[in-house]
Amino acid sequence: MARKRITPGKIRLTEVAKLAGVSPITASRFFRTPEALSVGKRARVESAAKELGYVPNLAARALASQRTEVVGVLIPSLTNNVFADVLRGIYDALDGSRYSIQLANTRYSILQEERLLRLFLAQKPAGLIVTGINQTADSRAIMESVDCPIVQIMEIGPSPIDMMIGFSHFDASRAAIAHLLAQGCRRIGFLGARMDPRVQRRLDGYQAAMNDAALFDPRLVVTTAVPTSVTLGGTLFADLLAKAPDIDAVFCVNDDLALGALFECKRRHMAVPDQIAIVGFNDLEFMSSSVPTLSSVRTNRYEMGRDAATMVIETLEGRRPAEPVVDLGFSVMERQSSARRS
Amino acid sequence: MARKRITPGKIRLTEVAKLAGVSPITASRFFRTPEALSVGKRARVESAAKELGYVPNLAARALASQRTEVVGVLIPSLTNNVFADVLRGIYDALDGSRYSIQLANTRYSILQEERLLRLFLAQKPAGLIVTGINQTADSRAIMESVDCPIVQIMEIGPSPIDMMIGFSHFDASRAAIAHLLAQGCRRIGFLGARMDPRVQRRLDGYQAAMNDAALFDPRLVVTTAVPTSVTLGGTLFADLLAKAPDIDAVFCVNDDLALGALFECKRRHMAVPDQIAIVGFNDLEFMSSSVPTLSSVRTNRYEMGRDAATMVIETLEGRRPAEPVVDLGFSVMERQSSARRS
DNA sequence: ACCGATATTGACAGCGCTACCAGCACCTTG
DNA sequence: CAAGGTGCTGGTAGCGCTGTCAATATCGGT
Secondary structure (H helix, E strand, O other): OOOOOOOOOOOOHHHHHHHHOOOHHHHHHHHHOHHHOOHHHHHHHHHHHHHHOOOOOHHHHHHHHOOOOEEEEEEOOOOOHHHHHHHHHHHHHHOOOOOEEEEEEOOOOHHHHHHHHHHHHHOOOOEEEEEOOOOOHHHHHHHHHOOOOEEEEEEOOOOOOOEEEEEOHHHHHHHHHHHHHHOOOOOEEEEEOOOOHHHHHHHHHHHHHHHHOOOOOHHHEEEOOOOOOHHHHHHHHHHHHHHOOOOOEEEEOOHHHHHHHHHHHHHOOOOOOOOOEEEOOEOOHHHHOOOOOOEEEEEOHHHHHHHHHHHHHHHHOOOOOOOOEEEOOEEEEOOHHHOOOO | OOOOOOOOOOOOHHHHHHHHOOOHHHHHHHHHOHHHOOHHHHHHHHHHHHHHOOOOOHHHHHHHHOOOOEEEEEEOOOOOHHHHHHHHHHHHHHOOOOOEEEEEEOOOOHHHHHHHHHHHHHOOOOEEEEEOOOOOHHHHHHHHHOOOOEEEEEEOOOOOOOEEEEEOHHHHHHHHHHHHHHOOOOOEEEEEOOOOHHHHHHHHHHHHHHHHOOOOOHHHEEEOOOOOOHHHHHHHHHHHHHHOOOOOEEEEOOHHHHHHHHHHHHHOOOOOOOOOEEEOOEOOHHHHOOOOOOEEEEEOHHHHHHHHHHHHHHHHOOOOOOOOEEEOOEEEEOOHHHOOOO
C-alpha cells in the first residue's frame, strides 16, 4: 500500500543530528535555544550543520511550532516616496535577523486592509506593522485579540492597539503655518491631495492655526481625492489662485504638490517667496536643492520604519520597550521659499 | 505518554470535509483542482468552507506538497522610484491570485543577491523575479538548476536564464543622444550616478552614439558610484562644467540628476534649452510639469512589473508565453529642455 | 553516602495538509 | 459481452519539524 515518498539526498535535521551523533530534537534545539545545549554538543551540531549545508525547512517549522518568523507589513502605497523610506527602514532593521517580511499594499482602503489582515493573521505572523490609526472596527478587534506584537506607524494617537511610532500630523502642520505667520504671511492657502486620514489631520492643524490667528477663510482651501503628483500641485495651485487671487503663501500637504506649485509660479512669473511663499511636507531630498530651495516639514521616515521593526523584534525577544508610544517629532525646515519678505 | 496537542475550535480541512460529508482529500481537491470534483460535491464543499470560515494552513500545505505559492522578487533598491513602479505592477498582477510575494532588497550587490537567492530557493518558491542580467556565476547556476519560472526584468540580453522582460538601455541611451544631435547639439555631456550595470550600458550607448558622430570626448563624461539624488545632479553638472565649459547639452542617466542639473542651470542663470539642453531618463511624472518641461526617455516600468508577474503566473498555470524574451521598448519624450535652438 | 534540585538529553506523537495508489462506477468500443 | 478506458472518490502514510513530558546525568549540601 503506502509507498515512501523517498527524498534522496535531501538534508534534514535528522541528517545533521546523525552526523553530530545526537538526537534530532537536540539538533533542533541548537537552532532555537543553543544556550540549552552543552558546549560540546553545540559545537558538534554546529559543525555538522555547516558541513552538510543544512537549511531548515520553514514550512515544517511553522507547522510544528504553530507560528512563523514573518513580520507582516501593511502600507497604503508602494509608489509614495514616504513609504519607500519607511520600508527601507523596516528592511534594514530586519535584515540579518531571523525574521522575514511579508509586505502588502492596502491602496489606502481600510476594507482592503481588513482583508489583508485576516489573510496575514491566518498564517500566524510573528509581528505586525500597520499604517495609521484608522482601522475598521473589525480590524481593530482582530488585532486586539491576536497574540503578537503590533506597531502602528506614521502617526500617534490615543489608545494604541499595542505599540505606536510616529508623530502628530496636526502639530506638524500647525507648526508649518506658525512659521509662515511668523514670516508675515496672512493669506495662506492650503493644497491637499488624496486626503487620507493623515492629510486630513494636516488640514485640521492648518485650520486650527488659521483660526487661532483669526485668518481662516474657506476659500483658501483646495483639496482633492486624486492621488498626489507634481503636475497636480500645479493644477491645484492654479485652482487656489482662481478662488483666492490675493494669497501670499501656500502650504502643501506634501513636497510633490509644493514642487508643482513652485513650477506653476514660475510659469506665471510669480516671485517665490516675495510674491508667494511655499512650504511643503516631508522634506524629500529635492526640497533642499531646488531653486529657490523649498521649505518643508521634515519627518523621520526611515527611523520610523527602522524603529518600528526594532520594537517588534525587541518584544519578540522578551525585551519589550518601556514606552509603547514613541513620538518621533518633526522639524520645520525654513528655506528660501518662505524667507521673510524684505 | 503522548498527549494530544488538542486544538479546540480550530477549523481544519477535516472539519470542512465532515460538514460537507466528503473525505478530507476530496475537500482538499476542491481548493486545488475543483474541476476534478463532481458538481454536487463541489458545491457542498464550497458552502461548508464558507460556513465555517475555513482558511487553509499554508505551512501545512507547503510541507505536504513540497512547494509554496510564493513568488520571490529580488530588486536592488526600495527607494528608487523606478523600482517602486515595477513593484506596483508586480503587486497588481499578483493581487487576487493565489500567489503571494516575498520581496528582498539586494542593495545593488550581486553577492547579497546570491545570498538572498539561496534563502529563497530553500523555501521552494513558485516563481522568481530577479533584476537585471548580471548575476554571479553561482547565482546563475542555482537558478538554472531550479525548477520554477524565473523572469529577469529591467533589461534584455542574450541567453536568458528562463524568461526576460525589459528593454535595451544601450539603444535607449543612443536614441536620446541621437535626439540631441538632431537638435543641433554637439558638445553633449554625460552625467552618471551609482553606475550599476544598466547605467553602465547607458554610458556605452552614449559613447557609441558620440563616437559614431565623431564627437566623443572623455572630458564630457562625469560619473560617480554615489547613489543618485537631485542634489547630486547639481554637483555633477557643476563638475561637468568645470571639465568642459563649452558643453551645449547634458544627458543624465536618470531624471533626478536631470532635475538637479536644471536647478544648477537656474542657479547659474544658464538658459535651458538655449544655452544648455537637458535630457533625462525614465520619464518620471515631474518631468512633464517642470519649467521648462524636461525631455526624457520613457520606460514602461509598471508594465514591466505587471507583465513579469503575469509571465510567472501563466507559466505556472501551464500557459507558458510563446516568446520568452519581451522587449518593452522605450520612447524619447521630446520636451522644452531639448527643443532645437532657434 | 544519600537526597533533592538542576542541567541536559531523548522518545514519541502530531502539526494540517497532500502524494500516491486503489477502487468503484459508468462508459465506449469492437 | 469482454476489454479497456475515464471520472470521481477514498485510505493511508508521510512531509520535516517541535511540544510535551520523561529519563538520565550532574552537583551541592548534610
